[in-house]
Amino acid sequence: MKTVKVYGPGCKRCEATEQMVRETARKLGIEVDLEKVTDPKSIAMAGVMSTPGLMVDGKLVHTGGLPDSAKLEAWLSV
C-alpha cells in the first residue's frame, strides 16, 4: 500500500490532483492511503513551495501544477 500526501491549500488544481491520484490508483488497482494537507505550515515543512505538491511514501515527487498522468502512474506503481 502506498502512502500519498497531496499538499495544497484548497485551490482548484489541488483538488484536481487529489482526484487524479484516486482515479489513477483505482485504475491501477493500487491501494493508497491518501492524505490532503492544507495547513501552510505543514506544506512548507515538507519542502513544497508551489502547490499542489505530491509526496509518495515519504518522497517528494512533484510540485507545482497538475502532475502528468503517465508519471503519476509510474510513481504509484514503483
Added chain:
Amino acid sequence: MTANTHERHVLRELPDWVWYAGVSVAAILWWLLYNQLSPFSEWVTSLLPVTRDSHAGEAIAFFVYDVPKVLLLLTGIVFLTGVLRSWFSPEKTRAILAGKREIAGYPLAALLGVFTPFCSCSSVPLFIGFVSAGIPLGVTFSFLIAGPMVGPVGLGLLYGLVGWQIATIYLVFGFTIATVAGFVLGRMGLERYLQDWVRELNAGPVGEVPEETLTFVERLKIGIEQVREIVGKVWIWVLVGIGIGALIHGYVPEAMMLKIMGGEAWWSVPAAVIVGVPMYTNAAGVIPIVEALLGKGAALGTTLAFMMSVIALSLPEMIILKQVLTYRLIGIFLAVVAVGILAIGFLFNIIM
C-alpha cells in the same frame, strides 16, 4: 472516470508531432487574426447605429478593437511565458538564492521573480520556504514585488498596446523598485515583525528538489494549460478594464484629463498611487485603462505610477500573506513600495 479526466488522458497520449503541428497552426492563425484587428473593429462599428466620430463611436471602436487584441496578446504571452517558466520553479529559485551574498540577492531575486512560476495560493509556503532557507527577508521581498509588477504579461501587453518604449521604461522602473525597495526593507531589520511561528520554522532542506525532467512537448502542454487557466480566470477583468478604458477614450474630455492627470498638478502622482491601492485587478485589466489615459494626454509618470500601484500594492496578496506577516510589517512594506512608486512617478513627470 469522469468525462473530463478521460478526455485529458486521451489528449495526453497523442503523438508528439500532433502537438508540434497544433501549436504551429495556432501560431499562424494568431498572426492572421492579429493583423486583421483594425479593419475588423472599424467594420463592426460601422454596423452599429452610431456615427464613427461621436463619443459612442469612439468608445465602441476602442472596445471592439481592444478586446480581441488583448485576448490574443494574452493568449500568446501566457503560452510563451508558460513554456519559458517550465525551466524554473520556486524550489530551484530558493536553492539559487539561498547561497548568495545579500547584495547580489536583491537584483537576482527581482530577476527570478519575473521568471519563476507561482500562483498566489502558494504565497505562504513560498515565503516560508525562502525565509527558512536563510534567504534574507529583503531579498524575498524583492522577489515578491518583482513577480506581479514586472511580469511578462504586463510587459507584453504594454508593448502591444502602447509600444516598446513605454514597455521598456516600465521594465526598468519596476525592476529598480523591486531591487531598491527590497534592499531598503532588508536594511530595516524587519525579521522581528514576522509572525512568531515563522521565525521558529525550518522548512525542508535546501536542495531537495523533486527531479522532474520535462520533454519539450511537455513544456508545450504546460504552456497550453497555463493559457486555459489564466485566460479563463482573467478574461472578465479584461472586459471590465477595456470597458472602462473605452469610456475614458470616448467620453473624457482632454482638458479634464490634463487637469487631473497632466504633469502640472503636483498632487496628481500621489493621488494616482492612492487611488490604485484599493483597486484590485491584474495587469490585463489595468493596461487598457492605461492605454486610454495616455491616449487622452495623461502624464506618463502619473499613469505608470497608477499602474504600478494597482498591480504591486495588492490588498488580496497582502491578505494572503497576513498569515506570515504581522500588520505592521505589511504596513511598512506597502509604505516603502508606495514611496518608491511615488518617486518614480515624480521623476518621470519631471524628465518628460
